[in-house]
Amino acid sequence: AQSVTQLDSQVPVFEEAPVELRCNYSSSVSVYLFWYVQYPNQGLQLLLKYLSGSTLVKGINGFEAEFNKSQTSFHLRKPSVHISDTAEYFCAVSELQGAQKLVFGQGTRLTINP
């Protein structure tokens, strides 16, 4: 069975600073990888996904993530954050074969300070 670990439960950064949110996964088979964002009082929306091909994936709102198979990681980055990026971020995986079930990490709360 697969599992996902988000290494930081909270990340505070100043506005216009770069940020990296870390995600590591464990699986015995190949996986698809996703990052979702949850703004206050809303459901989750997709930021980006890795299915195959280039290991650097670009998403919405200036975010990108890099898939590293040897380190089983899928870290999310943004070079310059804005106040509006304050939200909770979830990393998730699903297996290529079998049921289309997502397994989520515990979430990282990103707080942007002016």
Place this chain on the structure above:
Amino acid sequence: DVKVTQSSRYLVKRTGEKVFLECVQDMDHENMFWYRQDPGLGLRLIYFSYDVKMKEKGDIPEGYSVSREKKERFSLILESASTNQTSMYLCASSSDRIGNQPQHFGDGTRLSIL
């Protein structure tokens, strides 16, 4: 745009009551999912469904059941509500049984059991 609508944003019920949470999607998606979200635990899958009248247990099905009588509607049922079922509940849908399709989420129902 896909729209997933959960019938209530906030709900307060008493211990022992039978509780129904309703979810409707408007994009003819085959797959529908129910998660609960708790601080520090991320999202955990309760039940999912690939088709009308079928259901499969997720990771934490105890104390819950589901119903899918029509393709667009997926209901979560708490047979006899208990205080440890106080949580945020999220419904999601996706278009394919292949794991590379993103899930689309509703805004959630915050359920309190007194």
